[in-house]
Amino acid sequence: GAVVSQHPSRVICKSGTSVKIECRSLDFQATTMFWYRQFPKQSLMLMATSNEGSKATYEQGVEKDKFLINHASLTLSTLTVTSAHPEDSSFYICSATTGGAGSLNEQYFGPGTRLTVT
Amino acid sequence: AQRVTQPEKLLSVFKGAPVELKCNYSYSGSPELFWYVQYSRQRLQLLLRHISRESIKGFTADLNKGETSFHLKKPFAQEEDSAMYYCALSEGNQGGKLIFGQGTELSVKP
Numbered sequence: 001g002a003v004v005s006q007h008p009s010r011v012i013c014k015s016g017t018s019v020k021i022e023c024r025s026l027d028f029q030a031t032t033m034f035w036y037r038q039f040p041k042q043s044l045m046l047m048a049t050s051n052e053g054s055k056a057t058y059e060q061g062v063e064k065d066k067f068l069i070n071h072a073s074l075t076l077s078t079l080t081v082t083s084a085h086p087e088d089s090s091f092y093i094c095s096a097t098t099g100g101a102g103s104l105n106e107q108y109f110g111p112g113t114r115l116t117v118t
Numbered sequence: 119a120q121r122v123t124q125p126e127k128l129l130s131v132f133k134g135a136p137v138e139l140k141c142n143y144s145y146s147g148s149p150e151l152f153w154y155v156q157y158s159r160q161r162l163q164l165l166l167r168h169i170s171r172e173s174i175k176g177f178t179a180d181l182n183k184g185e186t187s188f189h190l191k192k193p194f195a196q197e198e199d200s201a202m203y204y205c206a207l208s209e210g211n212q213g214g215k216l217i218f219g220q221g222t223e224l225s226v227k228p
Contacts, residue, residue: 034215041127043204043218044162093162097214107216109162 002028004096006110013084013117021079021113023094029074030096034107035067038091050077084117091115120145122207124219131195132227139190139222141179141205150208151181151188152216157201165190165203175199195226 003026013019023033032051036044048069050056056069066088068080077096081088091114095107121144131137143149153165166174168181168188179190188205205219 032214043220044216046215046217049215095162095216106164106167107214111161 002026002096002098002106002108004030004094004108004110006092006094006113008113009111010114011116013115015085015117016083018080018082019084019115021081021092021094021115023077023079023096023110025075025096025108028096028098028108030077030098031074032097033071033077034095034097035069035077035079036093036095038093038112040091044093047079081115084115086117089115089117120149120207120209120217122205122217122219124203124205124222126222127220128223128225130225130227133197134194137192137195137199137224137226139203139205139224141188141190141219143186143188143205143207145186145207145209147209151179152206152208153177153179153188153190154204154206154218155201156204162204195224197226197228200224200226 005024007022035047037047038044046059047062048056048058050069050071052071052074058064071077091112093112095109097107123142125140151168154162155165156162177192179188181188202221202223204221206216208216
């Protein structure tokens with residue numbers, strides 16, 4: 001089946017620094033990738049939708065200047081948390097789909113990245 | 119606004135008992151509904167989708183548009199069913215993005 005990887009799986013950074021998280025589709029081309037944030041024992045909150053070759057679409061309340069998303073190729077999307085603060089500590093999950101806009105293709109999820117900001 | 123509600127945070131049953139995980143949604147159009155499962159220390163994975171009308175691992179879910187519900191059912195729970203279950207709604211004209219419910223933790227005791 002389709003596999004999505006994330007790197008790193010865990011990262012600890014100091015307040016004020018930036019952290020980049022990679023999301024890769026290993027055996028398929030992902031025209032669309034999604035970034036979610038999950039707090040402990042809570043649901044996944046969609047942050048943004050990333051389409052290859054175009055600007056990401058952010059959900060209401062998500063700061064696009066703080067959470068920079070780049071979908072440089074059909075197999076790679078990156079999320080950069082800029083000037084991280086302790087409140088940004090969370091579990092970040094990406095998913096990928098082969099479908100484009102309007103598609104209902106299945107989303108394949110990555111294993112997640114645990115970010116801790118000290 | 120689109121919303122998915124799972125009223126139970128935790129559902130605990132004994133092995134062999136029937137289980138029903140509730141999911142209600144609010145959406146003005148024709149939604150696509152899904153159930154995702156996350157086993158301990160594993161990634162989120164699709165369990166079933168309403169358009170497939172299939173039974174996966176003994177689970178079924180029927181979309182009831184009148185009650186705006188998509189409850190997940192299994193007649194005889196197994197210990198390996200213990201996991202977090204998320205109901206999700208896809209807005210068909212929004213690039214396939216998913217709106218998740220809060221999740222229900224199913225615990226099946228021996």
